[in-house]
Amino acid sequence: MAEWSIWRALEEWRSKKHELNPVFARAGIFSDFETQINRIALDLRRAPPTPPLFSGDEHRDREELGRFRDGFYRHYDETLYKVETLLSHAWVPEAEPIAGEVRMELLQLRGQLRSAAGKVPDFSRLEQLLWHYARLDHPQHPIPSELLAERRRMLIDIAGYPLTVQHAVSEPYNDTVPPLASDDFRQQYAEHLQAYLDTPWLHCQIVTNWFVTLALDAALASKKRDVADEMRLAAMLPNRWPSLSRWASFEHADQVWYLLIACVAIGALFVEWWWLAIPGMVWLALSKGAHRRERKQIELKREQIASRAMLIKKVRDRFKTGHTSLEKLAYQLKQLDERGEYFDDNVYAALKLHHHDA
Incomplete structure (x- = not known):
């Protein structure tokens, strides 16, 4: 099975089972990031509430001004909360320093919203940091492309191994994988399962189910061989x-x-x-x-x-x-x-x- 076929099979599973999203994310693959950042940027550009007109009644004007300040703060705080939610999603662990800068920027922006109610802060740095976080291209926190390439290779070779076997078994003339009842397959399976256990970022119940199901398939194939031999x-x-x-x-x-x-x-x-x-x-x-x-x-x-x-x-x-x-x-x-x-x-x-x- 060619690599592109394995990758396509993994992508199809990810589209059906969202439990695989964190595994892909740690390899630098999260297709929804750009969409969410664009929505956040659009929300930050929405027109804020307008200040109230003064009626001359000091008590009433004070209440209206308080409501305006609370509404103005909530208007932007809802979007800032979306940023925090975005940061809570699984992503490349090496991008945590960039996430730290984003959180510091959120604190500063909230402070500005409290101290200068009615004045729109400058969100350009926040947007810039978010794009650095999504694209992993922050100049002060570089992430080697070889690291992500190696993780994607592990995603294919280790997590995709059960899918490779499943594909090979489904094709009668595919000999890329030894017969399930053979000692060669048992050794190959043991090596891949050990590699999976030794790679915590790949751990996912979907992938675990694949490996366990493959072990059951191998046991069943061995029993069928014994019956006929x-x-x-x-x-x-x-x-x-x-x-x-x-x-x-x-x-x-x-x-x-x-x-x-x-x-x-x-x-x-x-x-x-x-x-x-x-x-x-x-x-x-x-x-x-x-x-x-x-x-x-x-x-x-x-x-x-x-x-x-x-x-x-x-x-x-x-x-x-x-x-x-x-x-x-x-x-x-x-x-x-x-x-x-x-x-x-x-x-x-x-x-x-x-x-x-x-």
Whole structure:
């Protein structure tokens, strides 16, 4: 999957899930900044309330003048409050010094509005600071472009990894990602999940859900592989009858093993080597019974794994549709994977990232 495709997929998710906005913002991407600053600038240029006309009644004129001063202050304070709200949004952490200057300017402007009621302050410096804050180009607080480029690369490579896998799995001839049931994929997934856990600014429940869902998909793929792999099923059985397939992995190993024993036993009968023929025939008879028993055990094991695969699929589907919380999923995963075969400590660590958000 090309980078532009990953980025497009991330943008589509961001347009649907606003929880991703803080993650993009820390990489210097916040498309609504310029619109909000333009609205703030427009509000600051609105005509303020006009002073009242004096009636000659000192008490009444004093009340009207007080109302005018309060209205004049509120007229601009509402816009200044919008600036504070803008600063409260997630943004590049290195832009905090610029935000500090904006807050100092807000204090000065409010002081001017209180001390010189009716006189419109100069908002040009505030607007200039806001544009520096949005464009990250303050001359006294430079932010290296390489820093933002590196964060956007991490956003693609780490947070976008589950989307990359999802895209690769959906295309039958896409081999950019190893099969989900392979050891190579498990190692690749573990590396990306560890990188995600080590990057706090990427932490978002949406991305965490992607990684956890991918772990469930990999576990389900492994179960499906086990169901279809006869040799893996046989290797899972305890106390197997000795046969060549226990040590050799080539196809039809057991058939070759029994054919060899049969040939030796028949040959021993012809030459009347009873000490070899009788044990060989007894071994073949016992092997036949053991083989039938193993076949029953293999089919039983297949049914057990298939049942567990259906359960994993059900858990995955309920979690993907939002019907299962992270805490409940952690409990279910421990029940599904008691031996820790599919879900390691990092998966459970990811599930604990957002317990306070539940």
